Structures are given as structure tokens and as C-alpha cells.
Amino acid sequence: xxxxxxxxENYIKAIFHLQxxxxxxxxxxxxxxxxxxxxxxxxxxKKLKIKKLVHYEAYHGFRLSNEGKxxxxxxxxxxxxxxxxxxEKLRFSWEEVHAVAEDLEHxxxxxxxxxxxxxxxxPRFDPHGDPIPDSHGRIEASKQVCLQDLPLNKTxxxxxxxxxxxxxxxxxSHKKIGIGTKLEVKRKFGFDNSLEIKxxxxxxxxxxxxxxxxxxxxxxx
Amino acid sequence: xxxxxxxxENYIKAIFHLQxxxxxxxxxxxxxxxxxxxxxxxxxxKKLKIKKLVHYEAYHGFRLSNEGKxxxxxxxxxxxxxxxxxxEKLRFSWEEVHAVAEDLEHxxxxxxxxxxxxxxxxPRFDPHGDPIPDSHGRIEASKQVCLQDLPLNKTxxxxxxxxxxxxxxxxxSHKKIGIGTKLEVKRKFGFDNSLEIKxxxxxxxxxxxxxxxxxxxxxxx
DNA sequence: AAATATTTTTAGACAAACCTAAATTATTTT
DNA sequence: AAAATAATTTAGGTTTGTCTAAAAATATTT
Numbered sequence: 001x002x003x004x005x006x007x008x009e010n011y012i013k014a015i016f017h018l019q020x021x022x023x024x025x026x027x028x029x030x031x032x033x034x035x036x037x038x039x040x041x042x043x044x045x046k047k048l049k050i051k052k053l054v055h056y057e058a059y060h061g062f063r064l065s066n067e068g069k070x071x072x073x074x075x076x077x078x079x080x081x082x083x084x085x086x087x088e089k090l091r092f093s094w095e096e097v098h099a100v101a102e103d104l105e106h107x108x109x110x111x112x113x114x115x116x117x118x119x120x121x122x123p124r125f126d127p128h129g130d131p132i133p134d135s136h137g138r139i140e141a142s143k144q145v146c147l148q149d150l151p152l153n154k155t156x157x158x159x160x161x162x163x164x165x166x167x168x169x170x171x172x173s174h175k176k177i178g179i180g181t182k183l184e185v186k187r188k189f190g191f192d193n194s195l196e197i198k199x200x201x202x203x204x205x206x207x208x209x210x211x212x213x214x215x216x217x218x219x220x221x
Numbered sequence: 222x223x224x225x226x227x228x229x230e231n232y233i234k235a236i237f238h239l240q241x242x243x244x245x246x247x248x249x250x251x252x253x254x255x256x257x258x259x260x261x262x263x264x265x266x267k268k269l270k271i272k273k274l275v276h277y278e279a280y281h282g283f284r285l286s287n288e289g290k291x292x293x294x295x296x297x298x299x300x301x302x303x304x305x306x307x308x309e310k311l312r313f314s315w316e317e318v319h320a321v322a323e324d325l326e327h328x329x330x331x332x333x334x335x336x337x338x339x340x341x342x343x344p345r346f347d348p349h350g351d352p353i354p355d356s357h358g359r360i361e362a363s364k365q366v367c368l369q370d371l372p373l374n375k376t377x378x379x380x381x382x383x384x385x386x387x388x389x390x391x392x393x394s395h396k397k398i399g400i401g402t403k404l405e406v407k408r409k410f411g412f413d414n415s416l417e418i419k420x421x422x423x424x425x426x427x428x429x430x431x432x433x434x435x436x437x438x439x440x441x442x
Numbered sequence: 443a444a445a446t447a448t449t450t451t452t453a454g455a456c457a458a459a460c461c462t463a464a465a466t467t468a469t470t471t472t
Numbered sequence: 473a474a475a476a477t478a479a480t481t482t483a484g485g486t487t488t489g490t491c492t493a494a495a496a497a498t499a500t501t502t
């Protein structure tokens with residue numbers, strides 16, 4: 001694997017996160033995600049095309065090549081391993097890990113990452129519940145279900161939160177919901193699709209449709 | 222503390238390492254250390270002068286300002302803490318830690334470094350025996366003595382090796398000498414200033430003057 | 443299908459960090 | 473102290489990644 005600049009890596013990672021079902025991403029979406037201008041995106045796509053990391057034809061969007069996907073998974077691996085390290089070993093809070101991992105993920109020594117993985121005991125999920133790709137870029141499909149789709153009175157464990165904005169994290173922390181929280185859905189209100197959920201040893205609480213759509217859980221055994 | 226580019230940080234660190242008794246460094250020395258060209262050094266010195274990190278007058282060398290010294294110690298702190306982490310936690314060998322730490326040292330979160338320090342148990346020396354500045358930039362003067370100056374039959378512990386070239390590290394590893402090795406000088410040969418030294422439970426070995434001048438030890442209590 | 447609006451690309455500039463070659467200043471030799 | 477040598481700086485150019493403003497292509501309305 002060749003060496004890529006921080007900027008190139010950020011573009012690749014952002015494309016990976018934004019890609020739709022068919023893998024395509026538009027210039028404006030990418031510019032928005034990276035807080036840059038569409039013209040800059042076009043410039044970079046030309047470069048990434050030459051480096052064979054994306055497929056790109058002017059005016060028709062772009063998508064990652066196989067090479068590009070491999071790189072994206074490698075960067076995500078680095079990011080999530082560092083997040084795990086920060087939370088687990090350095091006792092950073094959930095909300096803090098992301099920003100620091102954004103910097104650490106660009107240190108590209110393969111040996112560093114593989115040894116870090118080993119040191120951490122080969123964790124399979126980061127502190128937000130997102131799966132960590134292994135050293136070959138294989139990623140576990142976290143077969144989790146959205147809270148909205150969880151049957152009533154079935155206990156499950158929160159394993160993933162898709163929106164990780166500060167506002168979302170604040171709300172979750174207020175409701176005392178985090179990765180690993182065990183809960184069950186007690187009632188579903190058809191009017192606004194809000195849910196009444198029960199967390200062990202706490203009074204039942206209410207969850208809006210919006211929130212429930214962003215919380216993913218795994219059925220308990 | 223403001224944020225500086227990787228390049229600026231590398232210049233500051235290099236000046237710190239090269240500085241003579243009066244703190245000055247020349248353009249050519251710095252260009253050599255950084256494997257760059259003298260013209261590039263001049264460009265950067267103008268910039269660092271504007272940022273008040275160095276004192277600089279054209280044609281008369283330069284030296285770090287107090288701000289610059291503070292920054293240098295911060296970068297050295299990051300570097301040495303990461304070296305300690307790599308060696309101690311990830312089991313990197315002595316020779317490998319430096320290159321990786323060169324990248325990690327530019328991740329500038331203060332909280333990250335202070336938490337890393339705590340996680341590592343506030344180590345005072347890195348794996349090469351160099352002292353680690355504390356969070357205020359205070360650095361311990363390692364009051365160590367060169368092997369050449371160690372009195373006969375006095376046991377001491379290796380605490381620092383000043384030349385860390387691959388050739389040096391190879392020789393040290395062959396002679397089974399490392400940081401923490403306990404030894405004493407048995408004889409001194411005036412002809413070439415070579416030493417006969419004894420390491421616990423090993424046959425006595427010979428050390429050239431050149432080598433002995435690069436090994437620093439602390440008297441045992 | 444023409445007109446309008448939106449998206450994307452091109453053209454041309456800029457800052458950071460580097461370079462080479464030429465000019466300038468400092469140092470050393472004679 | 474002049475000449476020769478060495479060190480340093482200036483001038484002008486390159487690459488990377490960004491920008492703004494204008495042009496071109498695509499998508500949406502009417």
C-alpha cells in the first residue's frame with residue numbers, strides 16, 4: 001500500500017461514509033461533508049482518478065475503486081482502533097474520542113496499527129459500537145436492528161448509534177443510553193411513532209421516532 | 222499554545238537538538254539535520270521569526286526564543302512519551318520506536334498527551350534513557366557520567382546513549398548493553414583508552430574509547 | 443421543448459514548503 | 473588588507489491543496 005496525504009485520506013474516508021447503495025457520491029455532498037468547496041472536490045477527484053482510487057467521469061459523480069475501498073477500510077481501521085484505545089486505556093469520554101482519532105488515524109505505520117490491535121486484544125467494535133476492520137480490511141457486518149423495528153418486550157443491547165453529532169450524544173447521555181445499555185420496548189405510539197422503553201432498574205422513558213431511528217440494537221441471546 | 226505545522230515543529234525540534242552552548246545554530250547545520258537545502262532554512266527562519274519562535278538576523282544565525290524553547294520541550298515530551306508507549310506497551314524494539322514517534326509527536330492534543338503520560342505512570346525517561354519533560358516543560362537534568370569517567374570497580378547503570386545511529390545500536394546490542402544494564406569498569410588501558418568492563422554474570426568485555434564516550438551511566442545507590 | 447435553476451467544472455490566484463541558480467555577506471588564507 | 477573560499481540569502485519556480493468567479497453541463501419547470 002502506497003502512502004497518501006492526510007487530505008487524500010480524508011477524501012477517501014468521506015466518500016466511503018457518504019456512498020449510496022450504488023456506491024456513488026456527488027460533488028456537493030462531498031464538499032459539504034469536508035467543509036470545502038465543490039471546485040476543490042473536482043480538483044481532488046481528478047487526482048484520485050489518476051491514482052486509481054476512484055472511478056470518475058466529469059459531471060457524473062464518482063465512486064471508490066477496489067483500491068479506494070481497501071484504503072478506506074484501512075483508515076477506518078486506524079480510526080476505530082485509536083478510538084478504542086482512547087476510551088478504554090486513556091479513559092476519554094465517548095464524545096471526545098472522535099476528534100483526537102481524526103488526527104491519529106493518519107499515522108500510517110502498518111506495524112503500529114497491528115501491534116496496537118494486539119495490545120487492545122483485537123477488539124471488534126469501537127466505543128460507538130461501529131465494527132473495526134481486521135488487518136486484511138475485512139469488516140464484520142453488524143447484524144443489528146433499528147430500535148424502531150425491535151419487537152415489543154424483547155430485551156436487546158444497544159450496539160451502534162448512527163448519528164454521532166454532539167447534539168445526539170448529549171441527548172443520549174441525558175437519557176442514560178449508551179453502547180451496551182440493555183433495554184426493551186414497552187409500547188409504540190402510532191401517532192408520532194414514539195416509543196416507550198424500559199432500561200433495567202429505571203423508570204420507563206420516551207424516545208422520539210427521530211432518535212429511535214438512529215439507535216441500533218442486537219437481540220440478547 | 223497556538224498550533225504549528227509539522228514542518229515548523231520539525232525545525233523547532235532540530236534547532237533545540239543542535240543548539241550550542243550559546244543557543245545558536247547555523248543555516249547549514251540545520252539544513253543538514255533536516256535533509257533540506259539552506260535556502261529552505263532561510264525561508265523558514267523568516268517565518269519563525271515573525272511567529273516569535275526564534276531570534277534571527279540575516280547572516281548571523283538564529284536561536285530559539287523562550288516561546289520556541291517551550292514549544293521544543295513540548296514536542297520532545299510528545300516524542301518521548303510515544304517512544305515509551307511503543308516500547309513498553311506495544312513491545313516495539315529499541316531501534317524501531319524513533320521513526321514511528323516522529324509521526325505521532327505531531328498530534329497536538331494536550332489532553333491526549335497528559336492522559337497518555339498518566340496511563341504510562343508518569344515515566345521520567347524514554348527507552349533510550351533520555352529524560353521526558355513534564356506537562357509544564359520541566360525537564361530533569363540527567364546527572365549522568367560518561368563511561369570513560371566512571372571510577373574503577375564502582376557499579377553503575379546505563380541510563381543514556383548519546384549516539385543512536387543504527388551502527389551504534391547494532392554494536393550495543395552485540396555487546397548486550399542497553400538502558401538499565403548494570404556494569405562496572407575493571408581496567409583502563411592508557412594506550413588507546415579502551416576499557417575492560419564487567420556485566421553481572423558475563424565474562425568481561427572490551428569497549429573502545431569511541432564507544433565508551435557515548436555511553437552514560439548513573440552511579441548505583 | 444424552451445426557459446430556468448442547479449450542479450459541476452474550468453480558469454486563474456494564493457499560501458505553504460520546498461527547490462535551483464545567482465548574488466551577497468562573512469570568513470579564511472596568503 | 474586583498475584575494476579566495478565558504479556560508480547565507482535572494483530571486484524566481486514547482487507542487488499540493490485550497491479559493492473565487494465565470495462558464496458549461498445537467499436537471500427541473502412551465
